[in-house]
Amino acid sequence: MTATTARNHYGIFKTKKAKLLAIKYNLELKRIESYNDYNHYVSYQDVLFIVDNLWLDHFIYHTKEPIKLFINEYNNIFYKLSNKYPQLLN
Numbered sequence: 001m002t003a004t005t006a007r008n009h010y011g012i013f014k015t016k017k018a019k020l021l022a023i024k025y026n027l028e029l030k031r032i033e034s035y036n037d038y039n040h041y042v043s044y045q046d047v048l049f050i051v052d053n054l055w056l057d058h059f060i061y062h063t064k065e066p067i068k069l070f071i072n073e074y075n076n077i078f079y080k081l082s083n084k085y086p087q088l089l090n
Helices: 016-024 044-061 071-084
Strands: none
Touching: 016 044, 044 071
16 A cells, blocks of 8 residues: 555545535534444545435425525536436426
8 A cells, every 4th residue: 555545634534525525515524423334434425425315305395405506506406416316306
């Protein structure tokens, strides 16, 4: 293992991309139990699953938006989720 891969500067997150997405949505940054029951790092896919479910709650149950976005970003998220989960949003 090289010195670059041996160090993890992202806390409980596996990648910088996962940590930045968690920060953007004000998700838990310190406790790994909030994401899974394992002793592994939290992946980008784990964080994306939570974010997708926050948006699905908003679109299906009309809860508050997870974060404020411009209308074009808001529409992009809706179309992405309607393609990913067509049975839920159509």
